[in-house]
Amino acid sequence: MVGGIMNGATDLCDKVETLPKELDLKGTMNCSDKLAQLPNEFDPMEIAPPFTLEGNGVAEDLTSRNRDIVLGRNVHTISYAIKEPEADDDVTGEREAYMASVLSRYRTSLIERTKHHLGYPYNLDFDYGALSQLQHFSINNLGDPFIESNYGVHSRQFEVGVLDWFARLWELEKNEYWGYITNCGTEGNLHGILVGREVFPDGILYASKESHYSVFKAGRMYRMECVKVGTLVSGEIDCADFERKLLMNSEKPAIVNVNIGTTVKGAVDDLDMVIETLNKSGFKGRFYIHCDGALFGLMMPFVKRAPKVTFKKHIDSVSVSGHKFVGCPMPCGVQITRLKHINVLSSNIEYLASRDATIMGSRNGHAPIFLWYTLNRKGYRGFQKEVQKCLRNAHYLKDRLLTAGISAMLNELSSTVVLERPKDEEFVRRWQLACEGNIAHVVVMPNVTIDKLDRFLEELMERRLRWYGNGEARAPCVAVDVGPENCRCSDHKN
Ligand SMILES: Cc1ncc(COP(=O)(O)O)c(C=O)c1O
Numbered sequence: 210m211v212g213g214i215m216n217g218a219t220d221l222c223d224k225v226e227t228l229p230k231e232l233d234l235k236g237t238m239n240c241s242d243k244l245a246q247l248p249n250e251f252d253p254m255e256i257a258p259p260f261t262l263e264g265n266g267v268a269e270d271l272t273s274r275n276r277d278i279v280l281g282r283n284v285h286t287i288s289y290a291i292k293e294p295e296a297d298d299d300v301t302g303e304r305e306a307y308m309a310s311v312l313s314r315y316r317t318s319l320i321e322r323t324k325h326h327l328g329y330p331y332n333l334d335f336d337y338g339a340l341s342q343l344q345h346f347s348i349n350n351l352g353d354p355f356i357e358s359n360y361g362v363h364s365r366q367f368e369v370g371v372l373d374w375f376a377r378l379w380e381l382e383k384n385e386y387w388g389y390i391t392n393c394g395t396e397g398n399l400h401g402i403l404v405g406r407e408v409f410p411d412g413i414l415y416a417s418k419e420s421h422y423s424v425f426k427a428g429r430m431y432r433m434e435c436v437k438v439g440t441l442v443s444g445e446i447d448c449a450d451f452e453r454k455l456l457m458n459s460e461k462p463a464i465v466n467v468n469i470g471t472t473v474k475g476a477v478d479d480l481d482m483v484i485e486t487l488n489k490s491g492f493k494g495r496f497y498i499h500c501d502g503a504l505f506g507l508m509m510p511f512v513k514r515a516p517k518v519t520f521k522k523h524i525d526s527v528s529v530s531g532h533k534f535v536g537c538p539m540p541c542g543v544q545i546t547r548l549k550h551i552n553v554l555s556s557n558i559e560y561l562a563s564r565d566a567t568i569m570g571s572r573n574g575h576a577p578i579f580l581w582y583t584l585n586r587k588g589y590r591g592f593q594k595e596v597q598k599c600l601r602n603a604h605y606l607k608d609r610l611l612t613a614g615i616s617a618m619l620n621e622l623s624s625t626v627v628l629e630r631p632k633d634e635e636f637v638r639r640w641q642l643a644c645e646g647n648i649a650h651v652v653v654m655p656n657v658t659i660d661k662l663d664r665f666l667e668e669l670m671e672r673r674l675r676w677y678g679n680g681e682a683r684a685p686c687v688a689v690d691v692g693p694e695n696c697r698c699s700d701h702k703n
Pocket of ligand 1: 330393394395396398420421423468470471472473501503504530540541542
């Protein structure tokens with residue numbers, strides 16, 4: 210077992226940094242102190258537009274708090290209608306004024322929503338003011354990062370710089386790796402698993418049941434046989450179950466997705482044990498390992514005591530999201546694989562004068578510059594400090610929850626705090642929590658300060674008094690999700 214769950218209160222609270230009271234966004238976004246509190250959702254109807262704004266669906270969906278998912282029928286959003294310009298618009302300036310008003314209110318609502326965000330693994334603390342000068346360019350890295358296409362408005366020089374940095378982090382020599390900046394962690398998984406399938410066309414895809422849905426999507430897209438492996442309470446892969454399932458399919462090679470931080474519990478699969486299980490089950494030389502490090506792939510190298518994700522071990526590809534821990538305003542990611550694998554996948558495209566080895570065609574040329582900018586500013590040492598701060602603050606949250614009698618769990622190597630699902634949907638939406646069954650989680654990112662956590666805790670405790678105060682309703686039992694020792698329901702609290 211790699212990490213294990215942290216139980217009980219630790220003495221970390223008093224070591225946690227005191228952080229500024231206000232939202233710590235920088236640059237253009239640092240104006241929260243001037244803002245009045247807004248309603249949770251931005252209502253464009255308040256703006257008095259020069260023409261009617263249309264709802265995008267059934268009226269009651271806009272106000273309903275009930276978010277049961279009904280496939281094909283769910284419409285929870287509003288839309289800002291686009292209408293043909295009137296002949297005299299330029300003269301009256303009404304349309305420009307209307308659009309400016311919508312954008313300004315939207316920006317205000319973004320600041321407010323940023324202030325109350327805790328549930329998704331996005332670092333919302335960044336300042337890319339220096340890059341606004343590049344906004345006017347249509348930068349596109351279509352094709353292979355290492356083979357220049359005929360389209361000259363690209364940022365390959367930044368892309369390759371970023372890829373070199375990650376290859377060094379995961380210990381793969383410059384002349385032995387291939388990679389590219391993807392659109393997101395999902396694309397990294399789609400690519401890694403595709404490379405695995407090309408290396409072993411009849412391979413079976415193995416992934417723990419707590420893997421991100423994109424892994425199973427890849428299996429479906431590529432019509433691969435897919436075997437789900439059980440997990441421990443911590444959320445990491447159960448290698449005993451893995452071995453059983455490997456032995457049932459010993460005639461076909463294995464393509465394995467290893468989680469470097471699962472989505473819901475932040476659990477890290479034990480890479481060494483996965484490799485050992487493959488070897489002892491007779492799969493030596495017949496397996497491909499893709500490491501899904503969407504969030505934690507960049508954090509783990511900076512966690513003391515954490516096992517290493519390194520190409521010195523028998524792994525074949527690693528992917529990470531760029532908008533998560535790094536903090537990039539647009540979704541993006543990094544994918545690194547062994548150079549020797551990529552020839553299987555790629556073909557030359559005359560129209561591009563480049564090679565096609567990526568999933569997408571056109572590729573965001575701005576994203577590599579944002580990544581390059583942050584990596585240069587922070588460097589290994591900067592990331593290390595941020596990781597330490599996230600882990601300390603996550604411990605603080607977990608300890609305070611447990612002390613307050615609220616079920617909570619934190620994996621040792623993670624900053625994802627699992628807690629009982631708050632009873633009402635309004636609270637869940639206000640703090641933008643991600644929920645699954647009876648549990649929710651808070652992902653402590655560099656922008657999540659102690660002050661923010663305190664505000665969240667205060668509100669949660671106050672709401673719980675309303676939900677459970679009179680004893681008629683009971684907090685859910687989450688022992689199966691977090692272990693009985695971390696469950697504070699009436700049956701388990703001690
Ligand atoms: C473990 C894991 N893998 C993959 C992804 C997908 O990443 P993205 O949202 O960047 O596509 C996520 C997203 O949260 C994740 O948690």
